[in-house]
Amino acid sequence: MTRHKMSFTVAILLAVAMIHASDGNCEASSDAKQAPVSIGKWGGTHVEMEVTEQGASLDFDCARGAISEPLLLDAAGKFQVKGTFYPQHGGPIKKDEPLRSIAVVYSGAVQGDSMELEFTIAEDNGSPQKFTLVRGKNGNLRRCA
16 A cells, blocks of 8 residues: 555544544534523514513513523524513403413524514414514504503
8 A cells, every 4th residue: 555545544544533432423512602692672663672691571562472591592693482472452451351371482583783583373383473673772662552
């Protein structure tokens, strides 16, 4: 065997050994740190979101929402979390009126100071509700009448 072929063969064997030593996992570790969505107010037309380290609270024109887990961005700047949506109605609210809670999935993409946010009802594959928010801006809300 020539020196060149032997060096090439040794390089291939080393590469194979390294792959096997890492259990054959050539992808990035799933434990890689994800960047959190910037804490603070994010606002847009018909929505305002207050992001905290623990999650977020949302105000819509005639509803509220809650996310009780951190909003962490993947390498593409996207997130997806489970949350709750609380529809409201106009007029007075009765003292004993139960608060209606709907499980939803909030997902979004952040690029700089802009966020595209949407949510879908967890039990339903209906059309998602979509919003555009800007970091540091108040929401433009129209309350139920």
